Amino acid sequence: MSSRALKEDLAWAVFILGVAAFFGVMQHWSMVKVSIRGELSRHLEERRAQRRAVQFQGVKTVSLAQAHALWQAGALFIDAREPREFQEIHVPGALNLPPEVVEKEGPGTLTGVPKDRQIVVYCSETACDAALKVAERLQALGYTQVLAFVQGFQAWDEAGFPADTSQ
Amino acid sequence: MARKLNWIILRLLEAALGAVFIYAGLQKHWHPEEFAEAVLAYRLLPSSLAGLAAAVLPWLELTPGALLVLGFKRRSCLLLLGLLAAAFLAVLLITMARGLQIDCGCGLFFQRQVGLAAALEDAFFLAWAAALYWWDWRQAPDQPLPAAA
Numbered sequence: 001m002s003s004r005a006l007k008e009d010l011a012w013a014v015f016i017l018g019v020a021a022f023f024g025v026m027q028h029w030s031m032v033k034v035s036i037r038g039e040l041s042r043h044l045e046e047r048r049a050q051r052r053a054v055q056f057q058g059v060k061t062v063s064l065a066q067a068h069a070l071w072q073a074g075a076l077f078i079d080a081r082e083p084r085e086f087q088e089i090h091v092p093g094a095l096n097l098p099p100e101v102v103e104k105e106g107p108g109t110l111t112g113v114p115k116d117r118q119i120v121v122y123c124s125e126t127a128c129d130a131a132l133k134v135a136e137r138l139q140a141l142g143y144t145q146v147l148a149f150v151q152g153f154q155a156w157d158e159a160g161f162p163a164d165t166s167q
Numbered sequence: 168m169a170r171k172l173n174w175i176i177l178r179l180l181e182a183a184l185g186a187v188f189i190y191a192g193l194q195k196h197w198h199p200e201e202f203a204e205a206v207l208a209y210r211l212l213p214s215s216l217a218g219l220a221a222a223v224l225p226w227l228e229l230t231p232g233a234l235l236v237l238g239f240k241r242r243s244c245l246l247l248l249g250l251l252a253a254a255f256l257a258v259l260l261i262t263m264a265r266g267l268q269i270d271c272g273c274g275l276f277f278q279r280q281v282g283l284a285a286a287l288e289d290a291f292f293l294a295w296a297a298a299l300y301w302w303d304w305r306q307a308p309d310q311p312l313p314a315a316a
Binding site for chain 2: 005009010011012013015016017019020021023024025027028029031032033034035036037038040041044047048051082084085124127128
């Protein structure tokens with residue numbers, strides 16, 4: 001009796017799984033098609049760029065080469081990643097300032113830093129929005145020379161640029 | 168009376184678990200591109216399958232979650248949700264072992280990275296589903312426990 005009931009539970013679970021999978025594929029068929037064609041990453045990059053153009057309108061960005069040149073020129077680098085990631089490794093001289101800290105500290109953020117100081121904000125890699133969020137917030141706080149380095153620390157590290165691993 | 172109270176508590180806990188999975192599923196369903204990015208970041212599936220997984224997974228949470236709230240085939244829904252939580256726990260542990268620092272894409276309460284907190288949260292839901300399955304089985308008349316079968 002119990003074995004039969006267990007089989008019945010499993011059979012219904014498989015049926016519900018099938019129904020759920022069918023609805024999922026139907027609901028997101030366009031994304032499934034793009035994925036099967038092997039174009040998902042490019043599609044996501046395009047959609048991300050479109051979303052960011054609207055969501056972070058007015059935030060200027062820099063390339064890897066420009067970010068490196070600005071670091072050599074003495075720009076202030078802000079690391080928008082989580083403290084744990086920052087403590088492991090970061091751009092030398094960078095300050096750790098995740099979006100939630102900027103939100104919490106408000107106008108008290110970066111006390112003592114001139115409003116016209118060149119600032120470059122980065123996070124972990126291209127898909128993360130933290131750098132753009134922090135850059136937008138710093139602009140709103142009156143900092144006039146804020147740039148977001150959207151390729152992030154991953155690109156910096158892969159390029160072999162200096163990194164600080166001290167805690 | 169005690170049996171009725173037992174049943175009410177069981178149903179409330181099942182509905183609460185269903186609601187959690189509905190919420191998690193909706194977060195992913197409403198943001199399919201962000202969720203697809205999260206799936207890709209795990210680097211476990213080829214790009215050609217990541218889109219399929221990102222399309223199907225939210226509905227694997229939504230459908231049994233909704234049916235559980237409605238009280239339809241509750242044990243089957245609990246089995247599915249438990250298996251889903253177990254599979255995700257395995258993915259989290261593999262990702263932690265590989266040292267990837269990525270967003271977990273869990274769609275629950277707030278953004279968090281793959282790590283111990285996300286694994287414990289998932290293990291909690293796995294235990295919740297398993298305990299309810301066992302309890303629901305005990306409530307059913309004339310059915311011994313699966314372990315005693």
